[in-house]
Amino acid sequence: MAADLVLDTAIRDWVLIPLSVVMVLIGVLRYFVSKLMRSNQVPDAKIIKEGQLIIRARNLRAAANFIPPKSFRARRFYFSNEENGLLIVPKGQAQNAQAQMFSDPNMAMDMMKKNLSMIIPQTLTFAWVNFFFSGFVAAKIPFPLTQRFRSMLQNGIDLSTVDVSYVSSRSWYFLNLFGLRGLFSLILGEENAMDDTQRMMQMSGFGFDPSKSLGAEKDSLDIVQHDWALPKFEHRAEAVLKKLAI
Numbered sequence: 001m002a003a004d005l006v007l008d009t010a011i012r013d014w015v016l017i018p019l020s021v022v023m024v025l026i027g028v029l030r031y032f033v034s035k036l037m038r039s040n041q042v043p044d045a046k047i048i049k050e051g052q053l054i055i056r057a058r059n060l061r062a063a064a065n066f067i068p069p070k071s072f073r074a075r076r077f078y079f080s081n082e083e084n085g086l087l088i089v090p091k092g093q094a095q096n097a098q099a100q101m102f103s104d105p106n107m108a109m110d111m112m113k114k115n116l117s118m119i120i121p122q123t124l125t126f127a128w129v130n131f132f133f134s135g136f137v138a139a140k141i142p143f144p145l146t147q148r149f150r151s152m153l154q155n156g157i158d159l160s161t162v163d164v165s166y167v168s169s170r171s172w173y174f175l176n177l178f179g180l181r182g183l184f185s186l187i188l189g190e191e192n193a194m195d196d197t198q199r200m201m202q203m204s205g206f207g208f209d210p211s212k213s214l215g216a217e218k219d220s221l222d223i224v225q226h227d228w229a230l231p232k233f234e235h236r237a238e239a240v241l242k243k244l245a246i
Contacts, residue, residue, distance in 0.1 A: 087218040133169040
């Protein structure tokens, strides 16, 4: 049977709260440091245009069922027809993204700055947490969990008798590391909020090719099965009104 622990209030005051506050301050400080390190080069208009096209195509896929079938087919043809569709990239105009990055030293330098602004604070913060707060049971989740969550929530505690809902200080650090996007969106604004999961995805996207993204978005748009939702809403509203009338 899992042991029921009584957490000391000093752990809350000297481990849980300081660790959370430090993680928030480091995230805000890292944002401003990366903003200062960012170069002032003018972005390529072609890359911006392709990015906006991808966003528009994704919005069309997301809201496809809220427009009539004829309107959806016209918009899809506008984006993905083989002759002059906006998502069609001619073979001669496709450019190797890695060659473009290495030909532009500013782009490679910006990528290196972003990676350093993420790796160095993470390494120092984890060393600080591991040295000062290792082995503490910092919090308890107010609902039961299965044994699969033990390795994620009790990192640094080698006791199988402790209930899974208890969270170690090291695991609390990782939860803050990957789960503060909502708080950063309130502090920095929605367009500036980015958690470390997205930063890692950007790091893994070295050599990103916009032309491949346009092709992938075209394929995704072509396989969308349109089902107009407005008639269903009318029938549902009619049924609700009939029940109210009865």
